[in-house]
Amino acid sequence: MSKLNSTDGRAAARAAEEERDGELGAAGARLSTAPREERPDAATETGGVPAMGVVGWVRWFWRQLTSMRVALILLFLLSLGAIPGSLIPQTGADELKVQTFKAAHTTVTPIYEKLQLFDVYSSVWFSAIYILLFVSLIGCIVPRTLQFVGQLRGRPPGAPKRLDRLPAYTTWRTGATPEEVHGAALSLLRRRRFRSHVTGSAVAAEKGYLREAGNLIFHVALIVMLVAFAAGQLFKSEGGKLIVEGDGFSNTLPQYDDFRSGSLYDTDELEPFSFTLDKFVSTYERTGPQRGTARTFEAHVTYARGADGEEKKDVITVNDPLEVDGTKVYVISHGYAPVVTVKDGSGKQIFKGAVPLLPRDANITSTGAIKVMDGYRDKDGERDQLGFQAFFVPTFAGAGNGTMLSQFPAPDNPVLALNALHGSLGVDSGLPQNVYQLDTTKLKPFKDADGNDLKQRLAVGDTMNLPDGAGSVTFEGVEEWASFQISKQPASGWALTGAVAAIAGLAGSLFIQRRRVWVRAVRGTDGVTVVEMAGLGRSESAKLPEELSALATALYDRAPGVLDHDPTATDPGPDVPAAASAEGAEK
Numbered sequence: 001m002s003k004l005n006s007t008d009g010r011a012a013a014r015a016a017e018e019e020r021d022g023e024l025g026a027a028g029a030r031l032s033t034a035p036r037e038e039r040p041d042a043a044t045e046t047g048g049v050p051a052m053g054v055v056g057w058v059r060w061f062w063r064q065l066t067s068m069r070v071a072l073i074l075l076f077l078l079s080l081g082a083i084p085g086s087l088i089p090q091t092g093a094d095e096l097k098v099q100t101f102k103a104a105h106t107t108v109t110p111i112y113e114k115l116q117l118f119d120v121y122s123s124v125w126f127s128a129i130y131i132l133l134f135v136s137l138i139g140c141i142v143p144r145t146l147q148f149v150g151q152l153r154g155r156p157p158g159a160p161k162r163l164d165r166l167p168a169y170t171t172w173r174t175g176a177t178p179e180e181v182h183g184a185a186l187s188l189l190r191r192r193r194f195r196s197h198v199t200g201s202a203v204a205a206e207k208g209y210l211r212e213a214g215n216l217i218f219h220v221a222l223i224v225m226l227v228a229f230a231a232g233q234l235f236k237s238e239g240g241k242l243i244v245e246g247d248g249f250s251n252t253l254p255q256y257d258d259f260r261s262g263s264l265y266d267t268d269e270l271e272p273f274s275f276t277l278d279k280f281v282s283t284y285e286r287t288g289p290q291r292g293t294a295r296t297f298e299a300h301v302t303y304a305r306g307a308d309g310e311e312k313k314d315v316i317t318v319n320d321p322l323e324v325d326g327t328k329v330y331v332i333s334h335g336y337a338p339v340v341t342v343k344d345g346s347g348k349q350i351f352k353g354a355v356p357l358l359p360r361d362a363n364i365t366s367t368g369a370i371k372v373m374d375g376y377r378d379k380d381g382e383r384d385q386l387g388f389q390a391f392f393v394p395t396f397a398g399a400g401n402g403t404m405l406s407q408f409p410a411p412d413n414p415v416l417a418l419n420a421l422h423g424s425l426g427v428d429s430g431l432p433q434n435v436y437q438l439d440t441t442k443l444k445p446f447k448d449a450d451g452n453d454l455k456q457r458l459a460v461g462d463t464m465n466l467p468d469g470a471g472s473v474t475f476e477g478v479e480e481w482a483s484f485q486i487s488k489q490p491a492s493g494w495a496l497t498g499a500v501a502a503i504a505g506l507a508g509s510l511f512i513q514r515r516r517v518w519v520r521a522v523r524g525t526d527g528v529t530v531v532e533m534a535g536l537g538r539s540e541s542a543k544l545p546e547e548l549s550a551l552a553t554a555l556y557d558r559a560p561g562v563l564d565h566d567p568t569a570t571d572p573g574p575d576v577p578a579a580a581s582a583e584g585a586e587k
Contacts, residue, residue: 065132066139074133075222081129085120088112121233134226141219148212156195159202159518163534168548171532174521176559178529181521184558188551194517202520211538214508217501224498228491234262237270238487244337244354245479248276251327251486271488273324275303278313280334280480284409292363292409299331299482316484326488333483335359335366338392338416339476342372345469350374354479357392358436363406366392368436370418371425376470385427386466387438388473389419404457416475418464420446420454446470514538517551521559528562531555 064070089097098118102109116123163169174181182203189196189205196205239259241249249255251273261267281298285291299316305324316322322329337354344350350372357368372386393406396415404417424442426433433439446454446467456464458475465472515537521529533555535548 062139065136066143067136068140071133071136071140071219074129074136078126078129078133081120081126084117085126088117088120090120091118130226130230134223137219137223137226141216141223144212145216148216151209151212155197155199156204156206156516158199158204159520159534163518163520163532166534166536168535168545169533170548170552171530172556172561173524173528174531174559175562176521176529178521178523181519181529181531181555181559185519185521185555188554188558189517189519192551201522202518205517205519206515207517208512208514211509211512211514214505214510214512217505218509219505221498221502221505225495225502228495228498231491232262232489232495234264235490236488237261237265237267238485240332240483240485242356242481242483243277244356244481245277245279248274249484249486250274256486271325271327272306273303273309273327275301275322275329277301277482280482282334282410282480286408294409297331297334297482299484326490328487328489330485330487331482332485333359335364335481335483336392336394336411336414337479337481338390338414339479340370340416341474341476342370342386342471343474344376344471350376350471352476354481355390356481357390361406362409364394364409365404365406366390368392369438370473371427371435371438373425373427375422384422384470385425386470387421387423387425387440387443389421389438391417394478411478413459414478415457415459417455417457418473420456420464420466420473422446422470513543515544515547517548519555529559531559 089101091098112118116125120126160166164171176184178201182198185203186196186198189203192207194205194207195209196203198204237259238261239256241255241257243249251270253259253267253270278300281296281300283295285293285295297318301314301316301322302311303314303322303324304311314322316329316331318331321331335357337356339354340352341349342351351370351374355368355370357366359366368390370386370388370390372388375383375385391404392414393404394411394414395406395408396413397405397407404415421438421440421443423444426439426442448454448467454464454467458464458473460475460477463472463474515535517533517535520532522532524530533548533552535544537544
């Protein structure tokens, strides 16, 4: 008989435990708007996959795609797919870098091309991830939003049968009537900003229901960001222009050195404006460990809207672009342009101007080429063009025939080294050329008196005389140039708004704790009211027992406890309410 009783006791305990888990699971499920996942084989008890048909499988695939788990996986894949776009040169950003990379990495280039790694953001696989994530987020958010709206319009659910099985619980006996306890609890909970109402023999209250609103705001903001990025890629325009002091720029397509735009952008939509680079001011740290570090880059410009707009002055700095009707002009780099004068053998000036050179290091050691189309007639009477390979240092650190080395980026002691060549520059072939390099295929170097290639270093004011009556080259001075990026991102404001909203929504979903509290007051057979308080949170939180303890203490002051042996005597102080926890239920 004792063995049977023991077996029955264990069975009853298991049944009670299963009932408790079922109640907690049902109550917890009502705290969330997340849809319950279903498996394709959920309809069968044997675990085999049933013949659901095409519609059933499509429905199952849609539920999987719109689940939050799949959305997070797709978001991770999208961020992972963007890594090669940051490490590998992209055709849409800099085609010259792509060609240089392909020439230097002949082994991996065919693999990268097959994987579309030179066009990551327009590749098939990246677009597929992007579109699937977009669909997943929309399919996940729409039903949850509708369900959340329904929860906002509804009321907190009634109390479970057994409040003592909830994670946070406390109870005491009081001489107040159940109606008085319910009224006091309702007033207290509403003052603490709980949504509350009386249902049956208990008061049901809820707080933190805006947690789900933060979650929905976060995902809606992600959709806004995805749409903004897509619109920015489709309708953007971006180009570069190098301008020497005194020169100008008009926002028309032929004026750009390079230009890129989205597939849906119309070049007729270029905003009509122009600007002139009056001067470029750069300063550098001259002492201490930061010597040579740039302090200010300022492009002083005069700009005008339209063809007949009023001219205005402005200063463009690195983090402060010029904005004209939604188009922004950024200064992105700067360098030096030596001013040279080239004369032929008769002393006639055939070229004069500032020639921009490309910086090679932090001290702006620069290289480039000077091309003179109108050259001279050689001894055979044929017209030769002139080309000069140029090497420039703003602050010459060598002496005599030492190394051309710059020791400071400011033009304190500028020196220009030239290698002189003559022949055909190849500009008439119809093929594009790099303005900073010479095509020496059809060029021959000039020779000095010793038969060596003609090379010479020039300080400001020095002249290189060319042999055979070819003329001379004079280094007149130095001007500065600035490289500008002219871009229009139509959806950048939406992207910023989405990013801010995503952070705010994520903060709300992380820090707002959704929880429910029930207060039940029932008159006992001895005429004393038994008060039960319990709380349930969506996730385990140490604050829930603390909050319930504070609420129980406040309610205890309005409905004080009484001693069990004398219902008319007041309990000297609450014992259980100060420690509202699962252990309180066992007491």
